Amino acid sequence: MHRQHLPITALPAWSKLNDVNFLDISVQDLGSEKGYGLVTSRALSSKDVFDVPTLLIVPHDLILGAEAVEEHAKVDAHFKQLLEAFGGKSTRGDVMLFLLMQITITSHADEKTVGLSNPWTEYVKMLPDVIPVPTMWSEEERMLLVGTSLETAVAAKMASLLREYEVLREVTVDIPWCKRCWWDNDSFQLRDWLLLDAWYRSRCLELPNAGESMIPCVDMVNHSSKPNSYYEPKSEGVALLLRPDVKLSIGAEITISYGTSKSEAEMLFSYGFIDERSIEKGLTLTLEPFEDDPLGKAKAAAFAKPPIVRIEDEEGGFQWYSPFLYLMCLNEEDGLEFRVLQQTDGSRSQLKVFWQESDVTEATDDFESLISDHELKDVFKLRAVALLQDRIRQQLERLYESEDMLQSLAGTGLVAPQSQGSALQLRESETAILEKTFAVIDMQKNTLLESETVLRYLGSMDDEERPEQQESNATNDEDDFS
Ligand SMILES: C[S@@+](CC[C@H](N)C(=O)[O-])C[C@H]1O[C@@H](n2cnc3c(N)ncnc32)[C@H](O)[C@@H]1O
Structure with a gap:
């Protein structure tokens, strides 16, 4: 899909407009394999302080999870139609449909006849086009996984994504706006569905009481096995906080942990990188x-x-x-x-x-x-x-x-x-x-x-097999002789 893009430099204005509060940190293109990340704009310390510094607050109404999707369907008739046709199976599926709706709106911005714009419509314009997860690799790149535990896992995931895409096509091809925006001109490709899946997999977080959710701006934080921050729901929104006993200089990267019990294969599968210091x-x-x-x-x-x-x-x-x-x-x-x-x-x-x-x-x-x-x-x-x-x-x-x-x-x-x-x-x-x-x-x-049991068991098997073996030996002798 030819979705619109915005540079990451547009994020501060988007944040201001949507009441997202960045405190002494900012988003930057790190210019490495990591992509974007958050860095401190002044030295920060949580040593010997009673209240650890808050780095970011994202209002609850921006959080994209099961509840937000349900609420949005009440005000966006096109999205409701889409959800009724293909939704209701999982939070992942419904959130992916919501994201699909947003990239559809931004791909047909001139018409203004599809969907209802909301803060996420602009936010997705800043999300990357390429996520290094294996489902987005080329066929040749996926061949590098032959023999690893990801060989079958990635093949199965690709097959399931293809199936989802095909069924989505089948059930929406007769919905007039889907037909016009996606299928008549083949603008919605399998690659778009793979990207939505990769966005979800690599950017969703688990929130207590809300389950799997995507949190704008918090999803700009990269992973470290020695993280200096953590996130937590507060009354005013989801907050990113400095961990206790941490001292950071200006320009230091803010990091969280994406999970301590994930294997290297799981990290590569979900996030597209392997943490070298992974302990698991x-x-x-x-x-x-x-x-x-x-x-x-x-x-x-x-x-x-x-x-x-x-x-x-x-x-x-x-x-x-x-x-x-x-x-x-x-x-x-x-x-x-x-x-x-x-x-x-x-x-x-x-x-x-x-x-x-x-x-x-x-x-x-x-x-x-x-x-x-x-x-x-x-x-x-x-x-x-x-x-x-x-x-x-x-x-x-x-x-x-x-x-x-x-x-x-x-x-x-x-x-x-x-x-x-x-x-x-x-x-x-x-x-x-x-x-x-x-x-x-x-x-x-x-x-x-x-083990005695094993020896006895194998001994009894030998006894049972012996007559047969003798018979087969005799047959072999005959064969050889002939
Ligand atoms: C939640 S997003 C973080 C923001 C992301 N860097 C971006 O450009 O939008 C997760 C993605 O960031 C990248 N990433 C995060 N931590 C990383 C790390 N320690 N090393 C390499 N890449 C990392 C991976 O591509 C991962 O899929």
Whole structure:
């Protein structure tokens, strides 16, 4: 969409007009990968003071969240129509529609027949066109993520954004103003939807009592793992405050924390950069039931959460958490059973999960505890550990194998240095995490292989297999002989 733009130097006038109060700080183009940021316009200190300095106050009525969207629909008939056609699914979706309405207004400013202008209509003119999140990367840049935990996550997100865009088109193509402003001249492109998603993902904050919200001006603050400020709702609006015991010289950058528990992949996915000093080392891999598992589909359906394994760096080394892995490695002969129960009204059926004859439908994510008093628990654990080791081996192979492709893309001009830098950092970090976790799992596997239960179980399997093996050996002999 050909939306209008305003330079960031227009922000002070916009703030004055909308009662946003900047106190001893101002917005600046930092001229680096960070984009805009807030900096002090005089030295500030919160050392030995009773009241920490307030840096910014944004009135409540400017905050864009679920409630604001609902209120705006009461006064903007076009937006109401849009919300009725495609809204009501999530705060994210509704806020994105609100932002879409604003860029539509600014793209058709000469007509003045679409939407109702409000402070956000002008504010979005100052927001950047490019956000370095992978959903806005080129295809070649996304190839740099092959083998990382973001490979499937970004592909899934792209597919879901494309689906949203296509459905949005389908449900609005017959609304006259949407048809005229977006679809007749193809001015609303997938790229616009990707940008709105990236704005939301990289700029929304969590506010107590209000939930996910976008706060103009506060969304100009960059991240640091050692932040000097924080935000907090106050009676007069959302305030940005200096942290206690902080001393800043003139021109120092104001920073907040975007979260202390986000992994490098999560930071890159949501914000388009990796904080080098990130303390949270870890990653998430997806799991899929075996194709030949007759219970595979039922397991996936009964497990209410995403089937993943989470690897985290803890004090004693890397640890893994995966409730699905335990469910994944159990079979009917172990005592796992699925039953489809007919509802009393006969209309619907419900999938029920049983373990050792007990209904555990509500506890499918707790199989680690459910197996803990089973005599074969070490055997089940060994299966889980072996499965995980395979999954990690597979991921590492994909990382190693894609190195050549990476080399061929580097320096071709098809990948931006920032995307390349972030992708390389992620690859390096995840390779190290996976290699270390592989070693940890190897030790866990060896310990389990020494367990008496496991030895007895494997011994009994050998006995059962021996006649078959003898038969197959005989067949092989015959084959060789012939
Ligand atoms: C909430 S906005 C902050 C304002 C933003 N810099 C701008 O130009 O509008 C978040 C975005 O700022 C950038 N950013 C924030 N902190 C950063 C950091 N420590 N290093 C690199 N980029 C950062 C990232 O592009 C991120 O998606």
